[in-house]
Amino acid sequence: xxxxxxxxxxxxxxxxxxxxxxxxxxxxxxxxxxxxxxxxxxxxxxxxxxxxxxxxxxxxxxxxxxxxxxxxxxxxxxxxxxxxxxxxxxxxxxxxxxxxxxxxxxxxxxxxxxxxxxxxxxxxxxxxxxxxxxxxxxxxxxxxxxxxxxxxxxxxxxxxxxxxxxxxxxxxxxxxxxxxxxxxxxxxxxxxxxxxxxxxxxxxxxxxxxxxxxxxxxxxxxxxxxxxxxxxxxxxxxxxxxxxxxxxxxxxxxxxxxxxxxxxxxxxxxxxxxxxxxxxxxxxxxxxxxxxxxxxxxxxxxxxxxxxxxxxxxxxxxxxxxxxxxxxxxxxxxxxxxxxxxxxxxxxxxxxxxxxxxxxxxxxxxxxxxxxxxxxxxxxxxxxxxxxxxxxxxx
Numbered sequence: 077x078x079x080x081x082x083x084x085x086x087x088x089x090x091x092x093x094x095x096x097x098x099x100x101x102x103x104x105x106x107x108x109x110x111x112x113x114x115x116x117x118x119x120x121x122x123x124x125x126x127x128x129x130x131x132x133x134x135x136x137x138x139x140x141x142x143x144x145x146x147x148x149x150x151x152x153x154x155x156x157x158x159x160x161x162x163x164x165x166x167x168x169x170x171x172x173x174x175x176x177x178x179x180x181x182x183x184x185x186x187x188x189x190x191x192x193x194x195x196x197x198x199x200x201x202x203x204x205x206x207x208x209x210x211x212x213x214x215x216x217x218x219x220x221x222x223x224x225x226x227x228x229x230x231x232x233x234x235x236x237x238x239x240x241x242x243x244x245x246x247x248x249x250x251x252x253x254x255x256x257x258x259x260x261x262x263x264x265x266x267x268x269x270x271x272x273x274x275x276x277x278x279x280x281x282x283x284x285x286x287x288x289x290x291x292x293x294x295x296x297x298x299x300x301x302x303x304x305x306x307x308x309x310x311x312x313x314x315x316x317x318x319x320x321x322x323x324x325x326x327x328x329x330x331x332x333x334x335x336x337x338x339x340x341x342x343x344x345x346x347x348x349x350x351x352x353x354x355x356x357x358x359x360x361x362x363x364x365x366x367x368x369x370x371x372x373x374x375x376x377x378x379x380x381x382x383x384x385x386x387x388x389x390x391x392x393x394x395x396x397x398x399x400x401x402x403x404x405x406x407x408x409x410x411x412x413x414x415x416x417x418x419x420x421x422x423x424x425x426x427x428x429x430x431x432x433x434x435x436x437x438x439x440x441x442x443x444x445x446x447x448x449x450x451x452x453x454x455x456x457x458x459x460x461x462x463x464x465x466x467x468x469x470x471x
Contacts, residue, residue, distance in 0.1 A: 174201035225291035425455020
C-alpha cells in the first residue's frame with residue numbers, strides 16, 4: 077500500500093512539474109472561431125483574424141448559412157513540435173509534420189491543431205486543413221474529391237492584415253505533374269471521372285499520387301474562368317450536399333443533381349484540353365524567354381504578363397518586360413519595369429546595368445552614369461561592362 081502511494085506521489089509530482097513547464101495558453105474568440113495559442117496573446121488574435129478571413133473566402137464559394145454552425149471552430153497552436161507531438165500521441169497515437177484536423181461527431185470536440193513553424197510550411201498547411209475544418213462543420217461527410225480538391229485549390233490564399241481579408245492566389249503546384257500524367261509522359265494514368273467522383277479514403281490511398289493532383293485539377297477545371305461550360309456542375313454539386321448524409325449518400329446526391337446532364341467522355345476530353353491550355357509560372361517564363369530569344373516580342377510579352385499574374389512577387393517577368401520595352405524603344409516603360417524588378421529582389425548588378433543601358437539609349441546620361449556606377453558596386457561582374465559604357469558617355 078505504501079509503495080503504491082509513493083508511486084502515485086511521484087507521478088503527481090512529475091505531472092505538476094510538466095504543468096509548471098508548459099507555456100501559457102492564450103485564447104482569442106472571434107465570430108466563428110475559438111483560438112488557443114501557446115505563442116502569445118498577439119498570435120492568438122492574429123490567428124483569429126486570419127481564420128475569419130479564410131472562412132469568408134471559403135464561404136464565398138460554398139454559401140453555407142453561418143447560423144447553422146453548431147459551435148465555434150477550435151484551433152490549437154503549440155509553441156514547438158515536441159509539444160504538438162506529445163499532444164497527438166496522447167489523442168491519436170501518432171504525430172504529423174504539420175497541421176491536422178481532428179474531426180468528431182461533436183463539433184465542440186473537433187479541432188485544428190498545429191505548431192509554430194516556418195511560413196512556407198505553416199501557411200499552406202494551415203489553409204489546407206482550415207478548409208477541411210470549415211467544410212466538415214457544415215457537411216461532416218462530403219465527397220472526398222471535393223474536400224481534398226478544394227483544400228489544395230485554396231492552399232496559396234494569403235491573408236492581408238491591412239484589409240482583414242484573404243486574397244485568393246491560384247495554386248498550380250500540381251499542374252506539371254498532372255499534365256505529365258494526362259499526356260502519357262508518366263507511367264501513372266488518370267483516374268476515370270466516374271471513379272474519382274465516388275472514391276473513398278481507402279481507394280484514394282491506393283492511387284494517392286494521382287488522386288491528389290487530379291482532385292485539385294477537377295476543382296480548378298470546374299472553376300476555370302476561360303471555359304465556364306462545366307461550372308454549373310460545381311455549384312449544383314455543392315447545393316446537393318446534405319449534413320445528415322453519409323459520404324456515399326452525398327456522392328450519390330451530387331451525381332444525381334449535378335452530373336446527369338453531362339457525358340463523362342466529353343468531360344474527360346474538356347479536362348484534357350484544359351490541362352493543355354494551363355501553364356505553370358515556370359513554363360510561362362521559359363516560353364517567354366524562348367519567344368524573346370527569337371525576337372517574337374509580342375508573344376513573349378503575353379507570356380510574361382500571364383506569369384506576373386501567377387507570381388506578382390517574382391522579379392523575372394518584370395525584368396524581361398523591361399528588356400522587351402527597351403527593344404521596342406519604349407524607354408520610360410522599360411525603366412518602370414526594371415524598377416519593379418528591383419523592388420522584387422532582382423539581382424542588383426544585372427538590373428542597375430540594364431537601367432544604365434536603358435538611360436544611355438534614352439540620352440539620359442546623368443541617370444545612366446548613376447545606374448552604371450551602382451551596377452559595378454553591386455556586382456563586380458558588371459564593373460568592366462559599366463566602365464566601358466561610362467567611357468562612351470564621357471567622350
